[in-house]
Amino acid sequence: MLGLDKRDTLLLIIVSVLAILGPFILNPFPSNSALAQFNAGYPDLMQRFVIFGILAIGFNILFGLTGYLSFGHAAFLGVGSYSAVWMFKLLSMNILPAIILAVVVAAVFSVVIGYISLRRSGIYFSILTLAFAQMSYNLAYSVLTPITNGETGLQVYTDDPQYLMGPNSSTVTNLFGLEMRTTHSLDLGGWEFHFNVGYYFCVVMLLLTFYLSVRIFRSPFGLMLKAIKTNQTRLNYTGINTRPYALTAFVISGAYAGLAGGLLAAMDPLAGPERMQWTASGEVVIMTILGGAGTLIGPVLGAGAIKYLENIFSKINENVLQDWFSFLPHDVQEVVVWIFARFTGEGWHLTLGLMFMLVIIFLPGGLVEGSQRIMRLVGIGKAKGKSSGQGEDDEHHPKATPHVAE
């Protein structure tokens, strides 16, 4: 189907079903139960799952395939957001021109940055991209304030020109009148599910970008990118000019980041410089690796897992912890709460850092490799492996997808 083989089609279908049923899957607990705090089916959160999924898929096309580790990808995300907000300010709140401009501008930026950075490889490439991103960030904060509105961030004001704004046009972000914030809630017994227009728009984008990434992975172009990662010398002596291949991958992945940035602005018309900071670039790296770099489904899993855990861990403050451990004697409770509080709430980044280190040390293939190991232990992997017998297909495993739901 759609030019994909059976396994890839199945993968695409699973991702589609999970994304479409997201509002159900992410809200497994009744809304007034104690476990409701583990629900994640809120429109803004679900939108972020999907948007960061797109960002990670794009990053993976560069890092997962070619092995070039960019530490400056957040710059493209930020550029995308700024471009989108400018479209809102100049034209109207229709998200289509905003997203198109976000992708185009991010792609142009990545042509320039990629052209220069790709003249070097390895650690030098990482540092060049890092330098570019830090430059963008510093400029957005300082001299570019007329364009970026500095620290306050760029937003839409009532006195903005908005030339395409008719008298009846919507004043919130919309797609030809279809407002992104529109949410239909469904009450089923104790459960409450939210169906948000913005979320489903992001899902459509996710599926398109995911499909494109599958096609790239399975194309001769994708093969060349994998070859760049494993042996550039041989590739050069085989008559391949590696630089345009790497640059194309860089630009595609920059455009993905621009799309993600545009979508962030389309869901919430704001753009600030902190989106371009290098720690934000580091987060994309973490997502991709946690899920499994170089695999198809990994980045989506990683982005989902990190954004979900971030949400949950940040919510667990000391009060919640005290509540949980109230069965303990007072002094013990204090100690236990103190320890846990280091890792939750404000301490979420500590947990993230530890998790990331553990993954790099013990599970360089990320969640995808982890689930494959588990399958092999349980014995399912063996049977699967025999039936397919394709080395190249080991990199993803349709069975791994339930992690999306967690």
Add this chain to the structure above:
Amino acid sequence: MGILEVKNVSKRFGGLQALGDVNLSVNENTVHAIIGPNGAGKSTLLNCFVGKLIPDTGSVMFNGISLLGRKPHEINQLGVSRVFQTPEIFSDLTVFENVMIPCFATRDGAFRMNAINSMTAETSIIEKAEKMLLDVNMQDKRNMHAASLSRGDKRRLEMAMCLSQDPKLLLLDEPTAGMARADTNNTIDLLKEIKATRDITMAIIEHDMHVVFSLAERITVMAQGTPIVEDIPENIKGHPKVQEAYLGTAH
């Protein structure tokens, strides 16, 4: 007029004269060996053919086209392939993918944005790669990761990758270095077979005299950055200058 014409090539690294006024002509459809003691400049010379080094003076012409200043991929596209001392293959990819890549490079050139075509639709490439694997007798290892091959198989794979491009000139940099006797003999047989079945010119750098005298039709002996003798194998054996070069002048 040879297929590869080297004229007055010299190369200096700091204070070291690596090559001094090298003249060499490799004739079409011959196996030409370049031998010499360590530090004679053989590898430096080879690197000047493939675009890795640019000589300070002189010219390197391949089929009447200058190779100087061209990048490795451009030189390959002209019809020059290279086998490395340690096999350079795509270790993370399968054997089959390894062979497909040069097939794509030959058909599509140095760069082609081919991101939408599915690999499975590339029937002509697949057929060619299958045939190549059959030629080197590796079709049973088709789906193995290249990293897990034995050293001898890695060499065969590299050879298959080079040959799938139908090169006019094949450069071999010590193709049997570090190999066991049996593997060396296999490689010799493979090279002989290639020579017998194709219109191909080979230039070999080699230490192993057994390999050199089994394959070469012409031999150039180098010492201290310059060719000292060039002749057919029979005349090289026992040539006084060659003995001097190998045994050294400091008696």
Add this chain to the structure above:
Amino acid sequence: MDSILLQILNGLDKGSAYALIALGLTLIFGTLGVVNFAHGAIFMIGAFTAVTFSKLLSLSFITLDPEKKNFLGQPLEIKTAYVVDWFGPTVGNGLIDWAVPLSILFSIPIMLFVGYAMERGLIKHFYHRPHADQILVTFGLAIVLQEIIKSFFGANPIPTPAPEMFRGSIDLGVLVGFAENAIIYPYWRLIYFLFSALVIGGVFAFLQFTTFGMVVRAGMADRETVGLLGINIDRRFTIMFGIAAAVAGLAGVMYAPINSPNYHMGMDFLVLSFVVVVVGGMGSLAGAVAAGFLLGILESFASMNEIKSILPGIDQIIIYLIAIIILLTRPRGLMGRKGVMEE
């Protein structure tokens, strides 16, 4: 003329910090071949050992003075530091005042241990992994270390003053014949520069004149050969990692009075220090030091109003811009050796 001199001086303190961190980074690159993204965190930990030490010194007990009342009419609480109680007010308060310089002694063993533990516990398992993995795992470690510090010391900067006698400024201009008040320079920055020069000199002397240093330098040039000579190079490299950590740590300790330590200062300096290393040339110790000072001074020049009015924002990007130009025109940096971190 005097304004040029002033800018050079202003660049020296940041330049010193860059140079010290970059020196440590280069030692680690050169000897172990590892890209250490956690090196900025070591600098930060150094600064926080100064914070901890000065907090420890001012630990106090509370006594009530029944004679005096506070505004609520209760007996006044009087805080007395233990050191004051033990050693008397002169010595005690002196110790508290001199907390930062004193914490150098306290931090050297801690930093050596931190470096040693880091290398043995984590880095050593990554020698044979790709550079990308080394970058990533040390990046993770950097996050963990800074978050640990944050969870103990909070997110706000903690003012850690220099000793009283160094808090003022010196009129350097008068000393070299300029007009009065032309070049006013804080004492502590001057001390920071001199201290850095001392540390850098010490490291170079150590590498130059000791057998240990000679082996390490040989190892940096050609690790395999030295290994073949039967010298246990690995153990020496571990010690080298400890020394690199100590250098960065000391840079952090002494930096505390210049900029109140906060948990993300390591990350801020790390990015710049990497740029410094690249500009100086990977694997070149002299290059790292020279580039550190050079970039510090250039940054200071770029922040002059005269220059900013011509090139707005140049002070924000000058270092990155120079790095990009250097990497493209002189890929090995100012003094880089061939083949370091290259494929």
